[in-house]
Structures are given as structure tokens and as C-alpha cells.
Amino acid sequence: MSAAAELHLLRFLPFRLNRLAAEVSQNLAQIYRQRYGIDVPEWRILATLGAEGRCTAQAIAASTRMHKTRVSRAVAFLRESGHVRVAAGAADGRETQLQLTPRGRRLYETLVPLALARERELLAVLEPALAAAFLEALERLESALQLPRAESAPPAGQPAGSRVAGKASGRAARSP
Amino acid sequence: MSAAAELHLLRFLPFRLNRLAAEVSQNLAQIYRQRYGIDVPEWRILATLGAEGRCTAQAIAASTRMHKTRVSRAVAFLRESGHVRVAAGAADGRETQLQLTPRGRRLYETLVPLALARERELLAVLEPALAAAFLEALERLESALQLPRAESAPPAGQPAGSRVAGKASGRAARSP
DNA sequence: CTACGATGGTTGCGATCGCAACTATAGGAG
DNA sequence: CTCCTATAGTTGCGATCGCAACCATCGTAG
Numbered sequence: 001m002s003a004a005a006e007l008h009l010l011r012f013l014p015f016r017l018n019r020l021a022a023e024v025s026q027n028l029a030q031i032y033r034q035r036y037g038i039d040v041p042e043w044r045i046l047a048t049l050g051a052e053g054r055c056t057a058q059a060i061a062a063s064t065r066m067h068k069t070r071v072s073r074a075v076a077f078l079r080e081s082g083h084v085r086v087a088a089g090a091a092d093g094r095e096t097q098l099q100l101t102p103r104g105r106r107l108y109e110t111l112v113p114l115a116l117a118r119e120r121e122l123l124a125v126l127e128p129a130l131a132a133a134f135l136e137a138l139e140r141l142e143s144a145l146q147l148p149r150a151e152s153a154p155p156a157g158q159p160a161g162s163r164v165a166g167k168a169s170g171r172a173a174r175s176p
Numbered sequence: 177m178s179a180a181a182e183l184h185l186l187r188f189l190p191f192r193l194n195r196l197a198a199e200v201s202q203n204l205a206q207i208y209r210q211r212y213g214i215d216v217p218e219w220r221i222l223a224t225l226g227a228e229g230r231c232t233a234q235a236i237a238a239s240t241r242m243h244k245t246r247v248s249r250a251v252a253f254l255r256e257s258g259h260v261r262v263a264a265g266a267a268d269g270r271e272t273q274l275q276l277t278p279r280g281r282r283l284y285e286t287l288v289p290l291a292l293a294r295e296r297e298l299l300a301v302l303e304p305a306l307a308a309a310f311l312e313a314l315e316r317l318e319s320a321l322q323l324p325r326a327e328s329a330p331p332a333g334q335p336a337g338s339r340v341a342g343k344a345s346g347r348a349a350r351s352p
Numbered sequence: 353c354t355a356c357g358a359t360g361g362t363t364g365c366g367a368t369c370g371c372a373a374c375t376a377t378a379g380g381a382g
Numbered sequence: 383c384t385c386c387t388a389t390a391g392t393t394g395c396g397a398t399c400g401c402a403a404c405c406a407t408c409g410t411a412g
Contacts (some may be wrong), residue, residue, distance in 0.1 A: 007288045009223040009240065010326040013295045013410045014200045016314060019241055021197035023321050033382055039398090047185040064185065065195055067400055072362060094360040112183045119189045121214040125320040126313050133309035137302050138192060144301040145199050145239045215368090234390060243370055248392060270377045270390040 028118050032111055037081075041066060041074035043111065046083065048098070050108035054087045054099040063148050083107055204294050208287055213257075217242060217250035219287065222259065222276070226284035230263045230275040239324050259283055 009015050029040050038046070044064050048055065057075055061068045075098065078084040083104030087097035098107060123131045142149050185191050205216050213223070220240045224231065233251055237244045251274060254260040259280030263273035276284060299307045318325050 007223055007291055008227050008326055009220060010324060012223070013298060014197075014199065014204050014291075015220065015223075015240075017193070017197040018201050019323060020317060020321070021190075021193040023242075023323060025194050028190050041398095044185060044191065047183055047188070047191075051182060051184050053273060055361075057226065064191075065198075068361070069363085069400065070398090071210065073398090076362090084302060090362080092408070096273075097363075115183060115188065122189060122317065122320075127315050130309060130313050130316070133306060134313035137306050137310035137313075138196065140301050140306070141196055141298065142192065144298075145196070147195060148186060150184055232390075244391070245370065245393085246368090248390095249368090252392090268378070268390080272391075287379095 005114075024122065028115065031114060031118075036107060036111065038078075038083075038107075041070050042078055042083075043075050045071065045098075046079060046104060046108045046111065047115075049084065049098060049100045050105070050112070054097050056095045056097060058095065060098075065147065078104065200298065204291065207290060207294075212283060212287065214254075214259075214283075215250075217246050218254055218259075221247065221250050221254060221274075222280060222284045222287065223291075225260065225274060225276045225303065226281070226288070230273050232270065232271045232273055236274075241323065 012089050025040065029043070032038050032043055044066065045060055048060050048063065052059075057071050060066070060075075061071045064071075075084060079086075082101055084098055085159065087099045089097060091097075123134075126134060139149065201216065204217070208214055208219055220242065221236055224236050224239060229234075233244065233247050236242070236251075237247045240247075242250075251260060255262075258277055261277050262272055263275045265273060267273075299310075302310060317323065
């Protein structure tokens with residue numbers, strides 16, 4: 001009866017998930033931190049606004065599960081740097097509709113290909129069937145934990161974005 | 177042509193991994209933070225020492241990929257709280273061999289079942305084949321990113337710890 | 353119209369983290 | 383033996399984060 005289970009950290013799922021996520025994030029974050037002067041929270045806001053067009057800070061916080069203070073500060077930074085501005089039609093006096101400026105859009109369009117390339121690079125180490133299973137499992141876990149999920153299934157073969165672009169250019173660097 | 181690639185954050189793998197890991201971690205961390213007064217870094221050290229028996233701070237940092245200052249501070253805390261002590265046979269004057277005190281061992285043996293239960297609970301939302309695929313994919317990704325991995329495959333059915341010992345019980349609560 | 357609870361967003365503050373610098377010991381090279 | 387470099391571990395410091403408190407506005411009840 002008195003069986004104390006042994007636990008090897010390197011086989012413990014929560015630890016492994018954390019470590020993997022941290023590693024993946026750091027790789028990617030370093031690129032847009034050093035080259036474009038933005039950090040993870042800022043990137044998430046750019047990505048949300050880039051896809052959604054416009055939404056409130058509250059909506060960003062809800063879908064990304066970032067704390068609202070984190071969103072607030074990152075938005076303040078992006079507004080000062082001219083990547084984000086408040087949208088005109090302010091229905092509710094409390095909320096602030098946000099959207100990308102042209103400059104923010106250019107930065108977004110510069111970052112997206114990098115992000116997608118990194119994602120593909122990651123999934124490339126899994127053969128297609130395994131990758132599909134992995135994504136399926138991810139979806140299940142997210143569902144079980146009641147995390148916000150994208151509605152429709154991604155176009156087969158491309159887990160995240162899919163479209164390609166003629167555009168490339170855009171020079172939206174920063175540094176402070 | 178200027179169709180910029182769209183990227184939906186909710187389908188973007190690095191983001192999803194981060195969010196999932198944070199969610200899983202937080203769930204678990206809250207338990208041993210509130211009930212036992214230890215935090216994630218401390219837990220990782222307990223887990224490492226519990227399984228390894230004894231090792232240096234450097235070894236802990238390497239295998240967990242925590243920054244050495246984080247390890248240093250967590251070890252300091254665990255030593256003050258009487259869960260960890262320096263082991264006798266100090267070969268090298270620079271390093272410090274660490275090990276659990278009996279009290280640390282009791283806390284470890286209290287936490288392990290909670291951790292394993294949580295892990296099982298998580299994997300239970302995946303049917304066995306999918307869970308196996310998920311773990312396989314995880315392993316591949318870790319390998320691709322050159323993260324430290326456990327050597328031998330886990331006994332089928334039990335992803336993490338498995339072994340039993342004679343010891344059990346112990347009441348090792350704390351709070352500060 | 354005024355009062356009041358709820359919500360969107362910001363700010364003060366304490367805690368944590370990582371980097372860089374530091375101390376101390378180890379292990380050669382001359 | 384002394385110098386020099388590398389490694390184990392600690393500490394000072396600035397940056398980030400989350401919580402709680404706060405401000406402003408909305409919606410509703412009286």
C-alpha cells in the first residue's frame with residue numbers, strides 16, 4: 001500500500017509542455033525583439049488586430065488570455081510607436097476600439113511570414129500523420145481546458161495561416 | 177497580388193503551446209503554492225532531487241533549463257525551509273552537492289501523487305492512441321530543439337513516473 | 353434626475369526573473 | 383610557485399508581470 005510513486009521531471013507532461021513552449025517562443029521572440037523592437041505581448045496584439053481588423057483591448061485579453069494590464073501596457077507602447085491607433089467609431093465611451101495603422105500593418109505583414117515559416121519548420125520534424133495527430137490532440141486539450149479556439153478547421157496541410165503574398169518589403173524596423 | 181499572409185493567432189502553434197503550457201502549469205502550481213507554500217522552481221528542484229537522489233545546482237539548471245540564478249534562489253529558499261541540504265561528500269570546492277532532507281522527501285512524496293494524478297487527468301481526454309501519438313510528437317519536437325530528454329522510454333501506459341517504493345505517508349505542509 | 357452596481361481600461365506596488373558582474377575554487381602553462 | 387582561464391554559485395539591478403485599487407462610463411432602478 002505505501003507506494004510512493006517516482007516522478008521523473010523529464011517525463012512529466014506539464015514540465016515538458018512548459019519547457020517546449022518556452023523554447024519555441026524564445027526562438028521566435030528573439031527575432032522580432034531584436035530586429036523589430038517588439039516583444040511577445042506586442043506581437044500578440046499585432047497578430048490579433050491584423051487578423052480581426054479592429055477590436056477592443058478587452059477582446060484581445062479574452063482571446064489571448066493575457067492579463068488586461070499586460071494588454072494595456074503593450075497597447076500603450078504600440079500606440080506610442082505608431083503601430084496601433086484608436087479607431088473612430090467609439091460606440092461605448094468606456095471601451096476603445098483599436099486597429100493597426102498602415103505602419104502597423106506593414107510590420108504585421110513583415111512578421112507573419114517569419115512566424116509561419118517558423119511554425120512550418122517546427123511541424124516539419126513530424127511526418128504528416130503525426131503532425132495531424134499532434135494538432136488534433138492539442139485541440140482536444142484546449143477544449144478540455146476551455147481555452148478560446150478558432151472556429152473553423154484550418155485548410156488541410158496548413159495549420160495556421162495559409163495565404164501567400166506578393167508583398168514582401170515594408171521596412172518597419174524599430175529598436176528602443 | 178498584395179494578398180498578405182493571414183495569421184490567426186488562435187491557430188498559431190507557438191502561441192497555442194504557450195497558452196496551453198501556462199494553463200496546465202498554473203492549475204498545478206496553484207495547488208502546491210497555496211497548500212504547500214512552494215512555487216514552480218522549488219517544485220522542479222524537489223522533483224529533480226527526489227528522483228536523482230543528489231546533484232549539483234548546475235546539474236539541476238542544465239536538466240530543467242532554468243537559469244542558474246533561478247535555481248540558486250529556489251535552492252536558498254528550500255534550504256531555509258529545511259527541505260534541502262548540502263550533501264556531505266563535496267569533491268569540488270566550487271560545487272555544492274544537494275539532496276533532500278527527510279522533510280523534503282516527505283513533501284516530495286506528498287506532491288508526486290498530486291502531480292501524476294493531474295497528468296493522468298490531462299491525458300485522459302485523449303484516447304490511448306492519440307495520447308501515444310501526442311507523446312511521440314512531443315518527443316520528436318524536444319529532440320529537434322535539443323532539449324534534455326529522459327533516456328529510456330516510459331513503461332507503456334504510464335508516461336511519467338511508475339515505480340513504487342516502500343515509503344509513503346508523511347504530512348509535510350507549509351505555508352510562508 | 354439621481355443612485356448604484358457592473359464593465360473597460362489605467363496605474364501603484366510588490367514579487368519574480370534574467371542579465372551582468374562578482375567571488376571563490378579548480379586546473380593547467382610557463 | 384604564479385599566472386591565467388574556466389567553472390560553480392551568489393548578488394545588484396533593471397525590466398516585466400499580476401494583483402488590487404482606482405477612474406470613467408454605461409445601464410438600470412427608484
